[in-house]
Amino acid sequence: MRACVWYALVLFAGVPTLLSAQGFGIYEQGTCAMGRAGTGVAAPCSDGSAMFFNPAGLAGLTGAHATIGVTLIDIQGGFTDDVFQQHTELDDPLIGVPQLYISYGATSKLGIGVGLFAPYGLETRWPMTFDGRFAGYKNYLRSIYIQPTLAYQLTPRLSLGGGLDIVLGKVELNQRLDLAQAPVPASILPVSPGMPPAVFGQFGIAPGTDFANTHLEATKTTVGAHFGAIFKASDQLSFGANFLTQAKFEYSGTASFNQVLTGLVVPASLTVGALTIPAGTPIDVLLGAPVTSGGLGLFDPATGVFRTQPVTTTIRNPAQLELGVAYKLANGWTLLGDYQLTWWSQFDELDITFPQDASGLLSRKLFENYQNTSGFRFGAEWAKSAKWTLRGGYLHHDGAAPAETVTPLLPEGQRNEFTAGATVKLAKSLTADLAYQFVRQGDRRGRTREPIFNQVPTTGSNNGLYTLHAHLFGVSLGYAF
């Protein structure tokens, strides 16, 4: 039997190693499936998580099931810069990703249910000493999918399923602004045609001089759809397909700014255009004081560039397709293998627009240029007894982010992951699932800053190495009634 497992692993391991992955995707949407590396498109777990892994899996269920679970993600990682070789640790808390599935076998062929899961999201937190704080030091992207689902067994061999996804999205970005990269207002130093504006760094302000804190927050609800099919070629062999459509969020929210004191003082009188700055002027006063008092009035709540104002952006949760196979062996063993294609190329540019900013200085275009990714998952399950079922698995995927867009927001890369899990029947109607997953991401070169003036990033901006690994713990309770 062990030899069979090895053969299966080798069969799948023969594919190219530079496969791909899932950017800010989270595939751990069920503790049972997590234990077998997320496999199950061809044979979903019976805990209702089929609503995420393949809606067709609801067909043929008997009775009602309710499963509630959570995946706890403990991310460990950091960044080491090339020049000083200083290491900064990620400051992420333990992140919980919830799941709730309620399913009901209305007839022997018709299954219905509703699921709540969060297949896309991220949270990255960095300490305020990290140079990447200017790209984002506390970032959230959350998408809660609520999915009413319907599945029907067309024939004893073929089942189809689908659902409508109501997706609640929220995005939050917190970042510092670096005075060295901030443009000098055109009212003081007019911009030459075809040239970028002068920045305060050209007046000596050192890189890494925080002068403002930015908080962007927006919410949006959108809809998507989910389809699946399962074909049972025999009692042992089954195939499955699952497709989750893109969810496009046209976010609209609020941007607020707070001045951060630099403590710097202008050491000598300086004339810049029409403005003469006397020696001894605190730079914080220069930036914040009203224009009528000789300042730049940047934080004036009514007229300042950094006043609270609307902000819009569009983010797409990409579509994903999974194809899978499952084979039941004797003695309670099942082997599973899934292929996952995620259209990350839909996450190409991020336009952050400030409609009320006439200067255009605040609006930003982030070039992400993500690439479509493929993932390979291999799992095995052993129904040891009526009480215990044990699982294990391995998966591999590559990074969606190209080499020039590995940033503090999502220092993502190729990953190898190992999983283990178990189901224990606690009572006649009550089961508990436990799973563990270790994520080992390949060290990845990246950058800490976004290019200024919406320039297209290149790998030349990469200034260090991101490392990341994670421990995931899944726990869920299922109740049949």
Add this chain to the structure above:
Amino acid sequence: MTHRRGLLAAGISLVLAAAGCHEDDLMSPPIPPYTGGAMFQRYVSMGNSITAGFQSAGIDSVTQLQSYAALVASAMGTPYYYPGLNWPGCPPLFTNIFTGARVAGGTSMTCLFRSPNIPPFLTNVAVPGAEVIDGISNFPTPGTNSNALTLLMLGGRTQTQAMMAAHPTFVSVWLGNNDLLGAAQAGDTTLATDTAAFRVQYSEVLDSIEAAGAQGALLIAVGFGHLSNNVVPPHFSRGSTWFNVAASNAFAPAPFTVAGNCASPGGDAVLVSFAYGFGLLAQAQAGTPTTLDCTAPPVVQAVETAFFARLQAAYNATIQSQAAARGWAYTDSVNTTADSLAAIPGQFAPFPNIGNPPPDCSTNTFGLAFSCDGIHPSAATHRLIARKLVRAINQKYGSAIPAVP
């Protein structure tokens, strides 16, 4: 079967290893490959206008790269980040010191600010006009000499703050020249930094270097030539030289008189700054009769010259003792180099090369060793200085920094 299973396991291991080991690496600047190179991974130079790359009363990106600091960094094989100033400079260099003409028609107020390429940190944190106190404080601290370049180069930070931000492994310090020079130009000894204050301030600068974790430092003696050897920059001319030139009617027909008290032997021991002497001459050439009196300020009297010579020696004794106490390198080689150059014809002009019309800076107005202001060394002299400094470092630390070509 067992053998086949072993092969399969090995194959799987290889595949998984290949998948997991495709990793990127840090791209840290390489450790310089010569003996002791690790000490020079990140070099920072603190100092004055000479260190910053000031020449011909101006500074631009070209002269910044001609600074001895740039040459030493290059020899060390360490990155050199400097606050590059846009052409034509800030201010632009003199093209003719007699007419005040500068590059691109600029003036002493011209400044095109810094290049938009902002380096991650500064290797050269020196600021023109800096005295020792400017290493640790900026305006409005009393006694500081902050100027526009303090802002443009350091952004309101002090030299020590900028140095510490670079996390240096090695630091050179050439501070103190302006503590003496300003007083000499004014002909007023009271304007010089007294030795007690110098000791305290200089020590504070060095404490910050220790706090930054530097593995070593080179402290450079004050001066460009030993005043005790009567070596002074050609910005200063002897009173007797002025008297002799005037006697040859070189200034005629301007109503310019050089008083008899400038004649030898008394005039041999007094120093007339270019700014003062040629300021009087320019007034005369404009029609206002003027007289150079070698007994009146700002002409530096013999007793004042002796004072400055003693002060230079006292400063340098302080620096040397600080270096010894901290186990750092100290060098007086810049002064001995200047002493040697002064003895070579053509290197130090005893009096500016003048003519009618006045020659431009391409004629080496103050001699080959100097740029066109008579105070700041020429590019060629910077190279000599860099060679001496590298030798001093290697001698103290047993390193093998390649010689400056």
